Ligand SMILES: NCCC[C@H](NC(=O)CCC(=O)O)C(=O)O
């Protein structure tokens with residue numbers, strides 16, 4: 001495996017899940033595996049979990065990690081080939097990524113979408129500029145269209161909580177938000193859940209259809225109540241319009257999950273990648289109650305990153 005950017009196949013996903021569970025049982029089992037290796041974690045956007053868990057994962061493997069908050073501390077990067085750089089940008093991605101490639105054995109990049117330039121976002125243009133010019137294995141720390149380390153942690157969490165012998169019903173439901181939010185977490189969750197062979201229903205108001213590249217194989221349901229019936233796992237996430245790109249199309253607060261939504265899914269567990277807008281996307285009673293898997297998901301981010309780093313440095 002050269003890069004870790006998307007779901008490849010079920011066999012690799014299962015291997016990564018097993019490896020992550022192996023590290024969860026004994027985090028320092030491979031403490032010398034990464035000795036002498038260095039990962040550069042490049043952030044073009046904010047992060048709590050991804051920033052900390054990736055560094056802890058590297059440390060558990062004996063690797064060094066260096067974090068660069070390029071959005072705040074780096075030079076303003078030019079992304080366009082052939083640009084005449086006589087305005088705000090200071091350094092071309094060609095030069096910056098090539099330098100990073102000489103400093104690090106592995107690069108890990110967070111590059112959110114603009115939510116205004118659909119074509120560039122859909123091509124994952126900024127993220128792929130790092131891949132193109134660094135010449136090193138690249139791990140996605142959430143790109144414009146995917147968040148695979150989150151999805152791997154989510155698949156681990158589902159495996160830990162599913163009832164043996166029962167194929168779980170998984171629902172990804174849209175929830176309200178005050179801002180236009182990226183599609184990456186929802187896209188990736190759908191890609192991984194479907195790829196891992198799960199039964200996935202995606203519920204959202206009409207107009208919030210995600211890119212079908214990620215959702216083919218899932219049932220689409222416009223009525224949240226119908227979607228939630230008999231659910232075992234409910235993944236809550238806001239995203240902005242994809243067809244009407246980057247737009248907020250609904251603020252209907254009846255989509256905010258509360259305990260009363262679980263009348264016909266009493267045993268359902270609730271998942272969210274965090275950060276969550278409490279009492280906008282999800283109620284306090286759910287987040288602080290026995291259905292919530294949010295802390296387990298966040299904990300599993302360490303072992304997901306450790307499994308991926310371990311495989312990449314092999
Ligand atoms: N890395 C996890 C989620 C990151 C991002 N959330 C946000 O931007 C939340 C911003 C806010 O709530 O103001 C998203 O949903 O893709």
Ligand SMILES: NC(=O)OP(=O)(O)O
Pocket residue numbers: 046047048049050051142150273274275
């Ligand atoms: N879930 C997640 O990726 O969190 P951060 O944005 O805080 O890294």
